[in-house]
Each structure stands twice: as structure tokens, then as C-alpha cells.
Amino acid sequence: MPSLHLITAEDPLTLQARSRELIRFPQLTMPLLAGLTPPDWIVSHEDEIVTPVDTTRRYDLVGITAATPGAPHAYDLAREFRNHNVPVAMGGPHATLMPYEVAQHADIVVVGEAEPLWRHILRDEERRPPGMHAFHSGTVEVTPQNSRIYRHAAPASLEGLPRARRELIQHGGWNRWWATKGAIIATRGCPHKCDYCTIPHLYPRAQQMRLRPVPEVIAEIRSFRDKGVVFWDDNLAAVPAYAKELCRQLKPLKRWWTSQTTMNSLRDQEFLQLAAASGCKALFVGLESIDQQSLNQAQKGHNRVQDYRQLLNRCHDLGIAIQAGIIFGFENDDLDIFKRTVDIFGDIGLDNATISLLVPYPGTPAYTMLEQQGRIIDKNWRHYNGKTHVVFRPRHMSPDQLLNGYEWAKTQFYSISHIARRLAKSRTGLWWNIPRNLGYHLGLRGEVLARAALHQA
Numbered sequence: 169m170p171s172l173h174l175i176t177a178e179d180p181l182t183l184q185a186r187s188r189e190l191i192r193f194p195q196l197t198m199p200l201l202a203g204l205t206p207p208d209w210i211v212s213h214e215d216e217i218v219t220p221v222d223t224t225r226r227y228d229l230v231g232i233t234a235a236t237p238g239a240p241h242a243y244d245l246a247r248e249f250r251n252h253n254v255p256v257a258m259g260g261p262h263a264t265l266m267p268y269e270v271a272q273h274a275d276i277v278v279v280g281e282a283e284p285l286w287r288h289i290l291r292d293e294e295r296r297p298p299g300m301h302a303f304h305s306g307t308v309e310v311t312p313q314n315s316r317i318y319r320h321a322a323p324a325s326l327e328g329l330p331r332a333r334r335e336l337i338q339h340g341g342w343n344r345w346w347a348t349k350g351a352i353i354a355t356r357g358c359p360h361k362c363d364y365c366t367i368p369h370l371y372p373r374a375q376q377m378r379l380r381p382v383p384e385v386i387a388e389i390r391s392f393r394d395k396g397v398v399f400w401d402d403n404l405a406a407v408p409a410y411a412k413e414l415c416r417q418l419k420p421l422k423r424w425w426t427s428q429t430t431m432n433s434l435r436d437q438e439f440l441q442l443a444a445a446s447g448c449k450a451l452f453v454g455l456e457s458i459d460q461q462s463l464n465q466a467q468k469g470h471n472r473v474q475d476y477r478q479l480l481n482r483c484h485d486l487g488i489a490i491q492a493g494i495i496f497g498f499e500n501d502d503l504d505i506f507k508r509t510v511d512i513f514g515d516i517g518l519d520n521a522t523i524s525l526l527v528p529y530p531g532t533p534a535y536t537m538l539e540q541q542g543r544i545i546d547k548n549w550r551h552y553n554g555k556t557h558v559v560f561r562p563r564h565m566s567p568d569q570l571l572n573g574y575e576w577a578k579t580q581f582y583s584i585s586h587i588a589r590r591l592a593k594s595r596t597g598l599w600w601n602i603p604r605n606l607g608y609h610l611g612l613r614g615e616v617l618a619r620a621a622l623h624q625a
């Protein structure tokens with residue numbers, strides 16, 4: 169039987185930064201791809217967040233997924249395998265944003281979603297057909313280097329989606345004791361177009377939400393052994409009627425769940441009540457900034473800063489914690505932004521946050537604008553991790569001031585005193601909110617070590 173080895177690639181810099189995180193969510197992309205693979209293939213998976221890749225082993229095909237900061241490292245892995253005549257397929261966000269660059273390092277490039285393409289790609293791999301051709305669900309283009317770039321003709325239907333091969337989800341470190349393998353998707357897409365976000369560019373017609381039939385989602389969750397469920401959706405409640413029906417059918421299963429959504433859904437009291445009743449313990453919401461002008465400029469005007477406190481209280485009253493995305497480096501950010509952000513989120517009792525530097529990913533309007541203005545100062549994709557480097561010239565400060573301000577804000581936000589202050593106000597889900605905050609507190613030390621290693625190199 170042919171063998172397929174799947175790799176979730178992660179750049180060593182990012183790995184070091186994340187090495188001390190206490191809680192990590194499972195990676196779903198490759199277990200989903202394994203679920204799409206016909207049963208006559210032997211499939212294995214290595215997640216670099218958990219285990220280093222062994223490039224000495226031989227397979228009939230290696231598949232690698234990588235985001236932009238992991239791309240150069242993924243190219244190194246691909247070179248090792250290809251030097252031993254193992255063909256390599258690459259997909260994921262970076263391959264979708266930069267297919268011709270990726271084609272210089274891989275035999276096969278998957279642009280966009282793999283579902284409509286994957287079986288066709290595997291069949292092609294077995295019989296090596298002639299060059300450029302179209303097939304019922306997509307097209308293949310052959311590049312001058314003889315790599316094949318696959319594109320689908322239409323977005324994948326989420327009906328009848330095969331289940332992810334959950335046994336291929338890996339956990340390591342602290343995570344192996346308590347992390348869930350209950351990862352799933354229910355929807356795909358997001359109706360918004362924030363100018364720094366890759367989602368509108370990763371999915372064709374991303375603004376048209378695709379919904380998995382609720383009974384199929386429920387049936388899959390029923391099969392989970394874990395109580396915890398992570399919906400890997402970009403905006404789970406973008407279609408309120410769907411999200412509410414999902415919550416209603418989820419409730420009897422008595423699970424605990426989390427997902428990503430937007431401020432719009434926090435304004436929907438009925439959704440929040442149904443979510444809480446069905447076991448929602450936390451929602452990730454990209455609040456991003458406490459500066460309304462920055463939000464408006466980034467096409468994120470659906471966030472209203474004046475509503476943060478009220479909506480947070482509403483969630484806390486229902487027992488739902490909020491993990492916010494916070495980004496520094498927006499056009500309107502000045503040197504004042506760091507302290508104001510820390511103060512405001514401490515004051516309103518924000519449970520937790522993923523704090524990042526703005527990353528203008530290639531292909532996004534943010535990148536195009538900065539490039540046109542000559543403000544992109546670094547094109548090493550490894551540095552596009554939102555943690556260790558500023559890759560553009562900010563409008564109201566220097567790159568060093570942005571990096572130092574970001575580090576200062578993060579250190580303050582995850583200081584023990586700030587954690588205590590925020591959680592004393594929140595009083596929500598302390599049994600998991602405390603470890604999660606401490607995880608970030610420890611993770612921050614990992615980042616400091618990563619930066620120290622970087623400066624020594």
C-alpha cells in the first residue's frame with residue numbers, strides 16, 4: 169500500500185516562543201486531510217509543535233501544511249525529502265497566498281481548500297498523468313520547474329465531510345495530560361473583510377458562509393471521547409440562526425466548548441444564552457484594539473470600543489470567558505497605545521488575550537498598502553510570526569518602539585498582579601482561566617528565550 173506522511177510544519181522560532189505554553193489546541197488540518205485520504209493509503213502525521221520531523225524516513229508522498237512564518241522551514245523539510253526522491257505536496261495558508269513561490273520548493277501545490285482536490289491529487293500521484301489539464305472539480309497547472317499547482321473550481325461543500333482522523337492528533341508537553349482531541353469545524357468563511365486578515369483570501373467567496381449540516385456536526389461530536397470541544401471555525405456565529413440551532417442540538421450532549429466569533433454575536437443575547445446553556449465556556453473574539461479609529465481604518469468597524477465593558481459583563485454573567493485578540497501596530501497607534509490598552513483591559517476584567525504585532529501577510533490589503541508606501545522593511549517570512557519582529561515601518565513610531573511597546577504590554581498583561589486584577593473582576597471559569605493565564609505567563613518566558621537566542625545567533 170502507498171504511504172503518505174503528513175506534516176504540520178512550524179518554524180523553530182515560533183516553536184521556541186510556544187514551548188512553555190500550558191494549554192494548546194489540537195491542530196486539525198492534517199487529521200482532516202487524512203480523513204479525506206482513501207483507505208488504500210497508509211497515513212501518518214507529525215505535528216512539529218509536538219515532535220521534530222524525521223526526514224530520514226521514506227514515503228511515497230509527503231504532505232506539508234505551513235502558514236507564512238513556517239514556510240522557509242517547510243522548504244527546508246521539503247528539500248530533505250526531495251533529495252531522497254520523495255515527492256512533496258505543500259498546502260495551507262502560505263501555499264494559497266504565494267503558490268508560485270511554493271512551487272519552487274514542492275512537486276505539488278494545493279491552492280485553497282484540499283477537499284475538492286485531494287483524491288484527484290493522490291490519483292495523479294499514482295499514475296503521473298500528462299501536464300496541464302482540467303478535471304471535474306479543479307485545474308492543474310504545470311510550472312517551468314515541473315511542479316503542479318492544483319486549484320479547485322468551486323469552494324468545498326461541507327455536506328458529507330469525512331471525519332477527521334482524530335487518532336492522528338498529537339499532544340505533547342504539559343498538554344498531554346489535559347488537552348482535548350475534540351476538534352471540529354461547523355462553518356467556513358467570515359462575512360467581514362478586515363484588511364490584515366488572510367481568511368478573505370484563503371477561501372474563494374469567503375464572505376458567503378458555508379455551513380455543515382447541524383446533524384452531521386452533532387453526530388461527529390457524539391463520537392468524541394473527550395468532554396471538551398474546540399470549533400476551529402473563523403466565525404462560528406456569523407449566521408445567527410445556524411449557530412443557535414447548533415447550540416440547541418448541542419445542549420443534550422453536555423459538552424464544554426469554545427470557538428472563535430465576533431463582537432456582533434456578543435450583541436445577540438439569545439445566542440449567548442443558548443451558547444452558555446449548551447456548554448460554551450469561552451469565546452475567542454478579535455477585539456484587536458482600544459482605538460476606534462484604528463479599527464475603522466482596518467475595516468473592523470463592527471468592533472465598537474464603547475461596548476467592550478458591557479459585552480464582557482454580559483458574557484461573564486452567563487459564565488462565558490472571553491479570550492481576546494489584541495494587535496499592536498495599527499495605523500493610528502502611537503506610543504500611548506500600550507499603556508492605555510493594558511489599563512483598559514485590566515479595568516474591564518478581560519479574561520485572557522492573544523497579544524500580537526500586526527503582521528501584513530502577503531496578499532492582504534494591509535500588505536499591499538504598506539508595500540506601495542515603501543514601508544515593508546523585512547521580507548523574511550520567518551519573521552512574520554507576530555511575536556519576534558516588526559516587518560514594516562509603523563506610522564507613528566519606529567519599529568523598535570513598536571516591538572518594545574508590544575513586549576512591555578505583554579509583560580504587564582501577563583504579570584501575576586494583572587492576572588489577579590483581571591480575574592478578580594471576571595470571576596468566570598477560574599478553574600481553567602487561571603491555568604490558561606499562567607500558561608501565557610510561562611509562554612512569555614519562552615518568547616524571551618527565543619528572542620535572546622535570536623540576538624545571540
Ligand code: SF4
Nearest residue numbers: 358360361362365402
Ligand atoms: S472578523 Fe476575524 S475572521 Fe473575519 S475577516 Fe475579520 S479578522 Fe478575519
